[in-house]
Amino acid sequence: MIWDELGSMLSDPLMQRALLAALLVGLSAPVIGTYLVQRKLSLLGDGIGHVALTGVALGWLVGSLMNLTPKDVLAIPGAVIAAVIGSLAIELVRERGKTSGDVALALLFYGGIAGGVLLISQAGGTSASLMGYLFGSISTVSRGDLWLTLVLTGLVLTVGVGLRTALFSVSHDEEFARASGLPVRALNIAIAIIAALTVTVAMRVVGLLLVSALMIVPVAIAQLMTGSFRRTMAVAMAIGVTVCVTGLSITYWADATPGATIVVLAITIYAVVAVGRSLLAARAIRRRGRPDPHPEVGDDVQLTEAERAVASPAREPGGR
Amino acid sequence: MTPVVAATGVRVRLGGSVILHHIDLTVEAGEVVALLGANGSGKSTLVRSLVGALPTEAGRIELFGTQLGPQVPWQRIGYVPQRVTAATGVPATAGEVVMSGTLHSRRLLRPRDARRRALEALGTVGLGSAVDRPVRELSGGQQQRVLIARALVRNPDLLVLDEPVAGVDLPSQRVFAEVLSTLTARGVTVLVVLHELGALSPLIQRAVVLRHGAVAHDGAPPRPRPEHAGPEHEHLHPHDGDDGPQDSATVLPTTIGWES
Numbered sequence A: 001m002i003w004d005e006l007g008s009m010l011s012d013p014l015m016q017r018a019l020l021a022a023l024l025v026g027l028s029a030p031v032i033g034t035y036l037v038q039r040k041l042s043l044l045g046d047g048i049g050h051v052a053l054t055g056v057a058l059g060w061l062v063g064s065l066m067n068l069t070p071k072d073v074l075a076i077p078g079a080v081i082a083a084v085i086g087s088l089a090i091e092l093v094r095e096r097g098k099t100s101g102d103v104a105l106a107l108l109f110y111g112g113i114a115g116g117v118l119l120i121s122q123a124g125g126t127s128a129s130l131m132g133y134l135f136g137s138i139s140t141v142s143r144g145d146l147w148l149t150l151v152l153t154g155l156v157l158t159v160g161v162g163l164r165t166a167l168f169s170v171s172h173d174e175e176f177a178r179a180s181g182l183p184v185r186a187l188n189i190a191i192a193i194i195a196a197l198t199v200t201v202a203m204r205v206v207g208l209l210l211v212s213a214l215m216i217v218p219v220a221i222a223q224l225m226t227g228s229f230r231r232t233m234a235v236a237m238a239i240g241v242t243v244c245v246t247g248l249s250i251t252y253w254a255d256a257t258p259g260a261t262i263v264v265l266a267i268t269i270y271a272v273v274a275v276g277r278s279l280l281a282a283r284a285i286r287r288r289g290r291p292d293p294h295p296e297v298g299d300d301v302q303l304t305e306a307e308r309a310v311a312s313p314a315r316e317p318g319g320r
Numbered sequence B: 001m002t003p004v005v006a007a008t009g010v011r012v013r014l015g016g017s018v019i020l021h022h023i024d025l026t027v028e029a030g031e032v033v034a035l036l037g038a039n040g041s042g043k044s045t046l047v048r049s050l051v052g053a054l055p056t057e058a059g060r061i062e063l064f065g066t067q068l069g070p071q072v073p074w075q076r077i078g079y080v081p082q083r084v085t086a087a088t089g090v091p092a093t094a095g096e097v098v099m100s101g102t103l104h105s106r107r108l109l110r111p112r113d114a115r116r117r118a119l120e121a122l123g124t125v126g127l128g129s130a131v132d133r134p135v136r137e138l139s140g141g142q143q144q145r146v147l148i149a150r151a152l153v154r155n156p157d158l159l160v161l162d163e164p165v166a167g168v169d170l171p172s173q174r175v176f177a178e179v180l181s182t183l184t185a186r187g188v189t190v191l192v193v194l195h196e197l198g199a200l201s202p203l204i205q206r207a208v209v210l211r212h213g214a215v216a217h218d219g220a221p222p223r224p225r226p227e228h229a230g231p232e233h234e235h236l237h238p239h240d241g242d243d244g245p246q247d248s249a250t251v252l253p254t255t256i257g258w259e260s
Helices: A002-011 A013-038 A044-066 A071-097 A101-122 A129-135 A143-162 A164-172 A173-178 A182-206 A211-224 A229-251 A260-290 A305-310 B043-050 B094-102 B116-122 B142-154 B171-187 B245-250
Strands: B005-014 B017-027 B033-034 B057-065 B077-080 B158-162 B190-193 B206-211 B214-219
Touching: A002 A013, A002 A229, A013 A044, A013 A143, A013 A164, A013 A182, A013 A211, A013 A229, A013 A260, A044 A071, A044 A101, A044 A182, A044 A211, A071 A101, A071 A129, A071 A182, A101 A129, A143 A164, A143 A182, A164 A173, A164 A182, A164 A229, A164 B057, A164 B094, A173 A182, A173 B077, A173 B094, A182 A211, A182 A260, A211 A229, A211 A260, A229 A260, B005 B043, B017 B043, B017 B214, B033 B043, B043 B057, B043 B158, B043 B190, B077 B142, B094 B116, B094 B142, B116 B142, B142 B158, B142 B171, B171 B190
Parallel strands: B033 B190, B033 B206, B077 B158, B158 B190
Antiparallel strands: B005 B017, B005 B057, B206 B214
């Protein structure tokens, strides 16, 4: 019975394309997300997403001026271009360090949304025309979209996984990377560009407003479970694929928005893992006693027995 | 013979103010040079400019006879930045942090034997068993040792260290002094920023003292100011704690007297 249902889902060409797109996006988004979390730029994806909206509207405007059909044929190229320009702008601001990255991101958020809404009305559309881009429209993935997604995913994975030691180095400690003679600026730009490409790839699946969730939440879950960079990235990719494919499949039977379902699913997993981890930790404490969080190093102050007796109840252990 | 570090007329401006000016500094192969000076005298800025982490406004910097840029043999240079922690947003193991040191301007992919070299470098600083441990679980001193291992993993001929023992527990300070004496015995050139000579004073052959962004002294390591060296002088170090009697040889605080 359930196999029949699954079989009919998998034989639906529309669903086949959608599932494949979800799989590719679930695989690539956490790769770049890992670097963004490491450089404490978790919200960068959101900033790029907002700018991409302006790109969508701009593509739409150009399309309608050139009398192209359908009017939004240039929307995705527009989004790619705007996202790349936006992410390079953020990277420049970050490198100069004049405005804090935080403020730069805020400016992009507001500018992107306002620009998008303003331009779409000029193009003869309404804000409703933007809904498909804001919240995703995976059920309308065409063969061409799929090819584009495939190529962009290939690029993201080649750069993001292939250069991972170098990208780890610049994200981990930029000063050291410079002192190693690494092409820091080129690597930073590579991260910015693959972030922009990922946003536009993921746009179809979860929509611009939720793009960042797909980059960041799997990494946040993986962080709870691992202690190494390599494994964080691998686990995040596995989680990304799982939530994208499962979330999309759910919407085949239940009437729900795919993007929102995927993100809610991911956040639910985060909550379950976080609670499960603290329960496990609590059980470990019951079994083995509370571990001393302070590493075992020799004390660098000498205390006489008398001092120790006086101070011990109030004294914080562990020196520094 | 070409000097390892040759800086002439270096001038660095940060945030609109001139931090360093008219800096001439030459370090010959095999020398162990300490860069001293009060807080804010520009020591860190100088080493960061020397390794290309900060742009210079004027002057010329040559490392191993090559002007600063991609052509410098970066694989011969190990840099240990001043850090409170080696941990960042995403968890990383000590081995992963050290392996990032195997990359340089001519190598963007990790070499095949990166893990073996990382293990070796971590072993040198006494952390061989921590290779797969997340960096965030290590103590401050251990994290500093991981950063030193990251500089050692490429077997550098020049080691540049920025306050490597500031805020570091005593065992880590001792490990560090031992590592440094082994390296200098092998002929490695060392340029080290220090707040006080301390445990390293037997190794230091020459001291360069910065004051207000210019070189104030270049030669034999200066003697501490009398009021700092006297037994009655009370040293308050935020991190080191007290000088225990048996440790007085290793952490004798010989702060030089440029505090203004």
